Amino acid sequence: MAVVPDHTEQSAALFDRASAVTPGGVNSPVRAFRAVGGVPRFMTHGDGSHITDVDGNRYLDLVCSWGPMLLGHAHPEVTAAVQAAVARGTSYGTPTEPEVLLGEEIVARTPVDKVRLVSSGTEATMSALRLARGFTGRAKIVKFAGCYHGHVDALLAQAGSGVITLGIPGTPGVTEATTADTIVLPYNDQAAVSAAFAEYGDQIAAVITEASPGNMGVVPPRDNFNAFLAKTCTDNGALFISDEVMTGFRITKSGWYGVDGVRPDLMTFGKVMGGGFPAAAFGGRADVMAHLAPEGSVYQAGTLSGNPIATTAGLTTLRLATDEVYAKLDQTALTIQELVKTALDKEGVPHVIQAAGNLFSVFFVESEENAVIKNFGDAGAQVLPRFGAFFHAMLDGGVYLPPSAFEAWFVSSAIDDDGLAEIESALAPAAAAAAAVQN
Numbered sequence: 001m002a003v004v005p006d007h008t009e010q011s012a013a014l015f016d017r018a019s020a021v022t023p024g025g026v027n028s029p030v031r032a033f034r035a036v037g038g039v040p041r042f043m044t045h046g047d048g049s050h051i052t053d054v055d056g057n058r059y060l061d062l063v064c065s066w067g068p069m070l071l072g073h074a075h076p077e078v079t080a081a082v083q084a085a086v087a088r089g090t091s092y093g094t095p096t097e098p099e100v101l102l103g104e105e106i107v108a109r110t111p112v113d114k115v116r117l118v119s120s121g122t123e124a125t126m127s128a129l130r131l132a133r134g135f136t137g138r139a140k141i142v143k144f145a146g147c148y149h150g151h152v153d154a155l156l157a158q159a160g161s162g163v164i165t166l167g168i169p170g171t172p173g174v175t176e177a178t179t180a181d182t183i184v185l186p187y188n189d190q191a192a193v194s195a196a197f198a199e200y201g202d203q204i205a206a207v208i209t210e211a212s213p214g215n216m217g218v219v220p221p222r223d224n225f226n227a228f229l230a231k232t233c234t235d236n237g238a239l240f241i242s243d244e245v246m247t248g249f250r251i252t253k254s255g256w257y258g259v260d261g262v263r264p265d266l267m268t269f270g271k272v273m274g275g276g277f278p279a280a281a282f283g284g285r286a287d288v289m290a291h292l293a294p295e296g297s298v299y300q301a302g303t304l305s306g307n308p309i310a311t312t313a314g315l316t317t318l319r320l321a322t323d324e325v326y327a328k329l330d331q332t333a334l335t336i337q338e339l340v341k342t343a344l345d346k347e348g349v350p351h352v353i354q355a356a357g358n359l360f361s362v363f364f365v366e367s368e369e370n371a372v373i374k375n376f377g378d379a380g381a382q383v384l385p386r387f388g389a390f391f392h393a394m395l396d397g398g399v400y401l402p403p404s405a406f407e408a409w410f411v412s413s414a415i416d417d418d419g420l421a422e423i424e425s426a427l428a429p430a431a432a433a434a435a436a437v438q439n
């Protein structure tokens, strides 16, 4: 059960101390509550569907560490496997069996022939780009506005997630030279892609896209956009890179690939495959992956890559993520969407809920008439103060949402009927709070 938050003194005190030693008081900008205001909550522990902060407030968690905690917090089998692995030793800088097992699991679940393990989604996309450039001998990369692929210099242009949440137009420190070969196009816009290939076709190494974007809110591909991208790349000798860091092993056993079946040349993974530890991966066609060192000459490396604790946590998580788990995640996500819609409709708050499998988000639009969020521009046209009011009322009601209107909501299989009831009772005052905000 959630404990309705009534104290935040300990979080406030820790935030002050954190701000003295860390920029903005956080180690990743999206945690800072900047877009919604208020004190970020410092968590001490999680159990199943809930997380508890230093003041003893207990929240039903719809962030799930931004995706990884598919099975909920402190799952007993994951915890036991990790404890056993830690007792054996934490890192050797040599190959180990768990990384082979995790690699096999990824290859079995997805269309990649070969996979290389890294420690973060950022590393995965950065390495996939380098490999694509090394393989094709070309420099230019196409990305889409509102897609976020981690904080890779060349991919920060018009990025989603914290970049849009904080309204950062471009990132100082990223040189013009670094982004000179990045072509940024509107998402879901086939004509724009065709025009870019007409102009630069023989210079484009790769198109990278979130498999189904979740970093400008959830904006699924329309009209077979991924299939169109894959074909356009093939026709022009470029590689199609599908970033499944957020969607991989979450939306289905493989990811968004399990929904649209479009086979990319390269894929990137992270989040769920680390089971709450830093593990990520990129993989793809055997002939492309063969260009990677030590087999080929495109260099890529990592002291902690394939770390035995992270790979044990990821492998145990994936093995527990059965068809039944995915069915439950889908049903839970559907029920929450229905609850949100009922509450907002009751208060007459215009909104659109968009989903990609069990990932979804709520857009507080000005009017519901013909409202579909297709791209970054549509996502940016929300009535943002409504989200802030809604977010804080949910938090006060014991439900922890992403503190941004531009992020997906994540469910875990640990959410039960009691958890759904907690969400339902938080929603009534939250919808009223959103309704009270004048446009």
Ligand SMILES: Cc1ncc(COP(=O)(O)O)c(C=O)c1O
Residues within 6 Å of the ligand: 119, 120, 121, 122, 123, 125, 148, 149, 150, 151, 210, 215, 243, 244, 245, 246, 270, 271, 280
């Ligand atoms: C689609 C996508 N790609 C890449 C990343 C970067 O992953 P990480 O934060 O592990 O570097 C993220 C999330 O941060 C993401 O959502």
Ligand SMILES: N[C@H](C=O)CCC(=O)O
Residues within 6 Å of the ligand: 028, 029, 030, 031, 066, 148, 161, 162, 215, 246, 407
């Ligand atoms: N939207 C980001 C990843 O998906 C959120 C995680 C972060 O940047 O801390």
